[in-house]
Amino acid sequence: MAIPANQITNVNPSPLNRLESAYLPEIFKGFGTTMRHFFTSFGQGPTSRTMQYPEERRENLPVEEGGINASNFRGVHRLNRDEDGRVRCVACMMCPTICPARCIHIEAAEAPWDDREKYPKKFEIDELRCIFCGMCEEACPVDAIELTTEYDIVGLSRQEMVFDKEKLLHIHDLTIGKKPM
């Protein structure tokens, strides 16, 4: 099906006129643009886009100025605790199944509590393999695993970046204030 002519915009370049091909006037106009940017962005001016990280952090800014939206930001994981401070996870194995990066490793065991059958004896997430897609959070039927607003995690070795259950629960304690469950 041919596209009708009235829906076509022709953008062929027109030849440069004499003034433009003299080069200098255009180059001064260009300098004008550059200088305007220079003066309006000088020292954090209105057009400056620099964020003074780490003094200024994204989570402290409103979304429209480049801040993060805590409700869906996909940072490092946490394992939520229930009212009694126990791990919420029931070791249903949905998150390791959905994980496209195959980076969640769970060892389930008989739960020591009466209200559920299983709990994770071992729960490890390899944060180096993880692609932070958020599918584990989507899959969890009991809101046990969640992605938080923390994005600047570091480790000195690979092993350190494999987060175990204690560490993930600790992240819950750290971030529960910033992102309620």
Place this chain on the structure above:
Amino acid sequence: MPYTLRPEDGLTVDADSARYVAGHVDTGDRWVLNFGPQHPATHTTLRLVLELDGERVARCTPHIGYLHSGFEKLGEHLDFNQYVTIVSRMDYLSPIHNDITWHLAVERLFGIDITPRCKVLRTIMNELGRIQNHLLCVAAAGLDLGALTGFLYGFNPREKIYDIMDFISGQRFHPDWTRVGGLMQDLPDEQTFKRMVKNLIREDLPVALRDIEGLLNRNRIFVDRTQGIGVISREEAINWSLSGPCARASGVARDLRKDMPYLCYQDNWDGQGAGAVGFNVAVATDGDTLCRYLVRLEEIKQSIGIIEQLIDAIPQGPVDTFADSKVVKPDKKDVYGSIEGLIQHFELIMSNRGWKAPVAEAYGWNEGPNGEQGFYIVSDGGPRAWRVKTRPACFINYQVMQKLTEGHMLADIVAILGSINVVAAELDR
């Protein structure tokens, strides 16, 4: 079937019969230069083996495969939702585009018609993705010729687009935003989203475009360096099956959004007689680097127009299609609250149940920023595709690289490469 590796006569790219050789004294000291694979000017991991005659390119042989990551194979191991995380990483200049294309293909396979709200949101993000990609390309057009300033002006609004992606999906770079029959989630806050998009298209983009155009369009150095460089004629563009801005710059007025419409580019997309979004297709005739730049610039403006038409008309209603609840996960409220919801949720996630895909083949297409982007899915009825084939725009467009560069100066290679806008991750998959 007998076939030859070289195209028919008339399309030969043999250096010895190249146009420029006639009347040119061959100094007889050809030398070979390896351009890439790790070279900042190749944008990504590309390698060109250049046979040079002085500073003139006698033959340019692109070597591909340096960034091969087995993306297509992974499509056979991840289910229809999981694979979106992989396609996001293909054309990483506009990741959201890949997401949308992939799920258009999957929905075609399943025969799902998505909700009007989902269509509008996807169209808006599709166009934002196009702007994102074109902005990099037009801004880098100057950079490739040594003019860094315009590049930075193009990156300012790109940053805002990333903020929008971050807001709706939670990740700046790889949104992984679509799901079969819907989206990962509805907009977190519709008013904020509208404000952010309007701010971008009404304030940031016009300023950035004005600055880039002011710096480059009538600048004699830029025009001299791009006009007549890397020319491909209309006929050759068709023969080499170019698509997207590369074809349109040669005068091929084709655009999948008009030719085979989908989403909101289609008439009656909401089932109640809404008209297709209006926009013009930018076409130029010379087929050189300058025309490709101008076509992209115009397409950004057309995309702004499309978003303007849709941003105040986002229909209310669900974003997920529940009509066939075999593929869409139930709402979290239902999962926590009802046993049916929980069971259905469970079945959709555990890989040995749910997901009864039809035994069929489907092709889903989308007019990507660089040309036709598509996915061809062969399904054997299981939870995953049996085979996924990508139709990457870059891979097809990159074929003409040899032809475009023949006879040009070494410094023009970068400009030509930038104007086809090859993304190695998509090229090599």
